[in-house]
Amino acid sequence: MAKIENITFMAALAAYLVSAALYFVYIAVKNGKVSKAAYTVMFAGFVSHSVCIAVRGILAHRLPLTNQYEFATAFAWGITLCFLIFVKKFKFDALGAFVAPVIFLVIGYASMQSKEIHNLMPALQSNWLGFHVSMAIIGYGAFGVAFGVAMAFLLKDKVHGKIAETIPDEKTLDLIIYRSVALGFLFLTLCMVTGAIWANNAWGSYWSWDPKETWSLITWIIYAVFLHLRVRKGMTGKKAALFAALGFVCVIFTYIGVNTLLSGLHSYK
Amino acid sequence: MTDDGIKKEKSTSDKNGMFKKIFRFLKGMPFSFILLAVIAAACVLGSVIPQGQTLSYYMETYGARKGNLIAAFSLDRVFSCWWFIALAALLCFNLILCSISRIKGVINAWKRTKSFGIWGSWVTHLGLLLLIVSFALSQYTSKEEELYGIPGSKQALGRTGLQVEIDSFDVLLRDDFTVEQYVAGLTVHNGSASLSGEASVNHPFKAFGYRFYQNSMGWANYVDIYKGGELVKTDLICAGEYTFPDDFPSLVIMFNKFYPDFREAEDGSFYTETPLLKDPRSLYGIFYNGGLMSIDIVKPGELITVHDYTFVLRDPVQYTLIVGKTDPYAWTVGLAAAVLLAGLVLSFYVRPYEERKRKENGKD
Numbered sequence: 001m002a003k004i005e006n007i008t009f010m011a012a013l014a015a016y017l018v019s020a021a022l023y024f025v026y027i028a029v030k031n032g033k034v035s036k037a038a039y040t041v042m043f044a045g046f047v048s049h050s051v052c053i054a055v056r057g058i059l060a061h062r063l064p065l066t067n068q069y070e071f072a073t074a075f076a077w078g079i080t081l082c083f084l085i086f087v088k089k090f091k092f093d094a095l096g097a098f099v100a101p102v103i104f105l106v107i108g109y110a111s112m113q114s115k116e117i118h119n120l121m122p123a124l125q126s127n128w129l130g131f132h133v134s135m136a137i138i139g140y141g142a143f144g145v146a147f148g149v150a151m152a153f154l155l156k157d158k159v160h161g162k163i164a165e166t167i168p169d170e171k172t173l174d175l176i177i178y179r180s181v182a183l184g185f186l187f188l189t190l191c192m193v194t195g196a197i198w199a200n201n202a203w204g205s206y207w208s209w210d211p212k213e214t215w216s217l218i219t220w221i222i223y224a225v226f227l228h229l230r231v232r233k234g235m236t237g238k239k240a241a242l243f244a245a246l247g248f249v250c251v252i253f254t255y256i257g258v259n260t261l262l263s264g265l266h267s268y269k
Numbered sequence: 270m271t272d273d274g275i276k277k278e279k280s281t282s283d284k285n286g287m288f289k290k291i292f293r294f295l296k297g298m299p300f301s302f303i304l305l306a307v308i309a310a311a312c313v314l315g316s317v318i319p320q321g322q323t324l325s326y327y328m329e330t331y332g333a334r335k336g337n338l339i340a341a342f343s344l345d346r347v348f349s350c351w352w353f354i355a356l357a358a359l360l361c362f363n364l365i366l367c368s369i370s371r372i373k374g375v376i377n378a379w380k381r382t383k384s385f386g387i388w389g390s391w392v393t394h395l396g397l398l399l400l401i402v403s404f405a406l407s408q409y410t411s412k413e414e415e416l417y418g419i420p421g422s423k424q425a426l427g428r429t430g431l432q433v434e435i436d437s438f439d440v441l442l443r444d445d446f447t448v449e450q451y452v453a454g455l456t457v458h459n460g461s462a463s464l465s466g467e468a469s470v471n472h473p474f475k476a477f478g479y480r481f482y483q484n485s486m487g488w489a490n491y492v493d494i495y496k497g498g499e500l501v502k503t504d505l506i507c508a509g510e511y512t513f514p515d516d517f518p519s520l521v522i523m524f525n526k527f528y529p530d531f532r533e534a535e536d537g538s539f540y541t542e543t544p545l546l547k548d549p550r551s552l553y554g555i556f557y558n559g560g561l562m563s564i565d566i567v568k569p570g571e572l573i574t575v576h577d578y579t580f581v582l583r584d585p586v587q588y589t590l591i592v593g594k595t596d597p598y599a600w601t602v603g604l605a606a607a608v609l610l611a612g613l614v615l616s617f618y619v620r621p622y623e624e625r626k627r628k629e630n631g632k633d
C-alpha cells in the first residue's frame with residue numbers, strides 16, 4: 001500500500017512537470033494538439049494524485065489532511081482541480097503555462113516534507129478539522145488559479161507574436177481572475193469559520209489572534225480590497241491583477257511562512 | 270440683507286459643503302481602503318512582535334529604542350489596544366454610513382428586478398458589521414477561569430460560584446505510547462444542584478452555562494516535611510512548583526521535573542523511556558534564601574535531609590488542568606458569520622446567475 005502511495009505520488013509529480021513543459025511548448029507554437037496533450041497529461045496526473053491521497057487516507061485510517069506534507073499535496077491537488085475546471089469553462093488553454101508551474105512548485109514542496117504517518121494528537125481529532133482543511137484546499141486552489149491568470153495579465157503586453165495570441169483579451173482575463181478570487185474568497189471565509197468552530201471545541205476560544213489566524217485575516221482583507229477595486233470603474237486591470245497576485249503571496253506566507261517563521265497554536269512542534 | 274448677512278450665509282454654505290465632503294469621505298470606499306490597510310498593517314505587527322510579554326522582554330529583544338516604541342504604541346498587545354479598537358469602530362461607522370446610503374438604491378433595484386442577488390453586497394456588509402459588533406460583545410462578556418487538581422479534589426472555579434470536583438483523570442495511550450485522548454471525569458456543583466460528565470480534548474463538558482475544557486496535564490508529588498523526625502507539613506505540588514517548612518520559609522524545595530520511566534543517556538542527560546509509571550524519578554532543587562544549594566534526582570520515598578529538616582517526595586500522581594469558560598453571546602458571532610456567508614453567496618453566485626437569465630430572456 002505504502003508503495004502505491006509513493007508510485008502514484010511520483011507519477012503525479014512527473015505528470016505535472018511534463019504538462020507544464022507541454023503548456024510552454026503550446027504558447028510558443030500555438031498548436032491545439034499540444035494543449036490537448038498537456039491537458040490530458042495534467043488530467044492523468046490528477047487521477048494519480050487522487051489515488052495517492054485516497055491510499056494515504058486508507059493507510060492512516062483518517063482524512064489525510066493533518067500535517068505539512070498532507071496539506072501541501074492536497075493544496076496542489078486543489079489548484080489542479082480548480083485549474084482543470086476553469087480551463088474548460090473559459091476555454092483558455094494557455095492558462096496551463098501559468099498555473100502548471102505553480103502546481104509543480106507546490107507538489108514539489110510537498111515532496112520535500114516527511115511522509116511518515118503519525119498518530120494524531122487529541123486536539124487534531126475533530127471532524128471540524130476535516131471541514132476546515134477541505135475549505136482551505138478549495139479556497140487556496142482557486143487563489144492559485146487566480147494567481148496564474150494574474151501573471152498572464154501582467155505579462156501580456158511584455159510578450160509578442162504567438163505567445164500573446166494564446167492569451168485571451170484583458171476583459172476575459174479580468175473575468176477569470178474575478179471568478180476564481182470570488183470562489184477562493186467564499187471558501188477562505190468558510191475555512192476561517194470552520195476553523196473557529198474547531199478552535200472553540202478544542203481550546204475554548206474561537207479566535208485568539210495567533211499568527212496563522214491573523215495572517216488568514218490579512219489575506220482575507222487583501223482579497224476584499226481586490227473585490228472592491230473591480231467594482232469601482234477604471235480600477236480593474238493591472239491594479240486588480242496585482243492585488244490578486246499579492247493575495248496569493250499572502251496565502252503562501254500564511255501556509256508556509258507562518259509555520260516556519262512565526263509560532264503559535266497552529267505549529268505543533 | 271447686510272454684507273455681514275451675506276458673508277455669514279456664504280460661510281455656512283461653505284461649512285455645509287465641507288461637512289458634505291467629510292461625510293462623503295467617511296462613507297466612501299477610499300476611507301474603507303485606508304482603514305483596511307492600517308488594520309492589515311497592525312495585524313502584521315501583531316503577528317511578528319510576540320504579544321503579551323513583559324516590558325523587559327521587549328527591551329532585551331529589540332533594544333531600548335524599539336522597546337520604547339513598542340510600549341508607546343501598545344504593540345505588545347495590538348489586538349486589544351485602544352487604537353486598534355478605534356480602527357474597528359471606524360470601519361463599523363464607515364460600513365453603517367455606506368449601508369444606509371446604499372439601501373435606497375438596493376431597494377429600488379430589488380423592486381425593479383425582484384432578484385435576490387441584488388442584496389448580495391449589502392447583506393455581506395451587514396454580516397461584517399454584525400461580526401465585528403458581536404465579536405466585541407462576546408469578548409467583553411465572556412469569562413474564563415482555570416483550576417488544576419488530582420482525582421478526588423474539589424475546588425471553586427474562581428469567583429463563579431461553581432465548585433468543580435475532579436472524579437477521575439485518565440490518559441489513554443496507544444500501543445506506541447502516543448496519546449489518544451485525555452479524559453477528565455467532572456462533577457460540577459452550583460450550590461443547589463450538580464451535574465456530572467466527561468471533558469476530553471475537542472469534547473468540552475457543558476454545565477450551568479459553562480463549558481469545561483480538558484486543557485493540559487502534568488505530574489504532581491506529595492511532599493512530606495519532617496523536622497527532627499516529626500511530620501510538620503504535607504503538601505501537593507506540581508512540577509515547576511515549590512514548598513517550604515512554615516516555620517522556616519527561607520528553606521525551599523522546588524520540584525522541577527518528573528520522569529515516569531527514568532533513563533540516563535550516555536551523555537548524562539535524563540529522559541523518560543515511556544510515559545508509564547514504571548521507574549519514576551523526580552528532579553528537585555533545594556534553595557536557601559533564594560540561592561540554589563543543591564540539585565539532585567530521587568526515587569519516590571527517598572529522604573532528602575537538609576540540617577534539621579527532611580523532605581520526602583512521594584506518590585507521584587497526574588493532575589489535570591481544567592478551563593471553565595462562559596461565552597453567552599458566542600452564538601451572535603456564529604449568526605453574523607452566517608449572514609456574511611449568505612451575502613457572499615448572493616453576491617458571487619445568485620447575482621451573476623440571475624443576470625444571465627435576464628439577458629437570455631431579453632429583459633433589461
Ligand code: HEM
Pocket residue numbers: 221224227228231296297298301305363364367368389390393394397613616617
Ligand atoms: C472588510 C470590509 C469589507 C468587505 C469584506 C466587503 C465585501 C464586499 C463584497 C464581497 C462585495 C461584493 C463584491 C462583488 O460582488 O464582486 C462588496 C461590494 C461592495 N462593497 Fe464592500 N466590503 C467591505 C467594506 C466595504 C465598505 C466599508 C464599503 C463602503 C464604502 C463597501 C462598499 C461596497 C460597494 C459599493 C460594493 C459594490 C456593490 C455592487 O457592485 O453592487 N464595502 N463588498
